[in-house]
Amino acid sequence: MRTVGLLGGMSAESTTYYYQAMNRLVRERLGGLHSMQLLMWSVDFAPIAKMQADGDWAGAGAVLARAAARLEGAGAEAIMIGANTMHIVADQVQAAISVPLIHIADATADAVKARGGSRPLLLATRFTMEKAFYRDRLAAQGVEAQVPDQADRDRLHAIIYDELCQGVVSPASKAEVLAMIARAGDADSVIFGCTEVGLLLSPLDVAAPVIDTALVHAEAGVRFALS
Template sequence: MRTLGLIGGMSAESTALYYSHLNRLARERLGGLHSARLAMISIDFAPLAEMQARGEWDEAGQMMAAEARRLEAAGAEAILICANTMHIVAEAVEAAVEVPVLHICDATAAALRAAGSRRPLLLATRFTMEKDFYRDRLAQAGIEAVVPGADDRAALHAIIYDELCQGVISPASKAVVLDMIARAEGVDGVIFGCTEIGLLISPDDLALPVVDTTLAHAQAGMAFALG
């Protein structure tokens, strides 16, 4: 089994899901007492969140690249950035290491195609919904991601940073997000495009096909590890 390197802590809540998913997938594939071979760096999210808010993406990319190099030196044979938003700087991370960086958009696109969704609603941070990096990468795979309106984007961003990233799960916020989805027109699926969204709502809450990016990314990682 190959060793996966995880850059986590963005947030700690969703990084715990990565760890759980990867170990469960290893056990399901190999049986018995098998678990995933992982090297993890869990960063302090607060300074990075401040960089995000100030638009200091080059500085954030340098920081993430340094962490990737540390993981490579520790024996990681592929890198997973355990956050959708921080794939804004995926190219900087890729340039810093010799091992592959398994991109969350590629895993998401493959899962969407398998689910038969070509025009999904993208639920994510404001950065992921409004910047081009995510939707453009999906478009290269034939996926036209739709984002909520401006007010809904602001509300969802606040739910993610003020609640989910801090371990707060609110029934009222769940109702807000489910209402966003119900009002979306012309979509044929839903992307949980922030790694914390699955803490708030479940695919079982929806009639549409759902891709939880945290799970899809972990599945792609385990496929590499066992490939």
């Protein structure tokens, strides 16, 4: 089994999900007492979140690039950034290492197409929904993501940072996000495009096919480890 390095803590809530999912997937594939061979660097999210809010993406990228280089030095044979939004600095992280970066948007695009979709609704932080880095990467693979309107984007961003990243799961917020999905128009699938969204909603809550990015990214990491 090859060793994967995970940049986590963004937030700690979803990093826990990554760890559980990858170990479960390895056990399902190999059986018995097998588990994921994983190195993790978990950042303090508060300074990263402030850099995000301030638009200091280069500073945030430098933090992750240093951590990724340390994971490679410790033996990681590939790196994963356990957050959709922080893939805005994926190129900066990749430039700091010589091993591959397993990109969450690539895993997401593959999963959308595998479910027969091409026009998914992207539910994510405001950064991921509004900046080009993520939607352009999906579009390059034939997936044209739609996003909610401005008011819904702002509310969803607040739910992610003020509630989900802090371990708060509210039935009222769940109802709000389901209403956003109902207003989505002609979307043929739904991307849980923030790794915390899957903590609030289940695929069973949504009639359309769902792509939980944390899960499909974890699956991509396990495929690498076992390849």
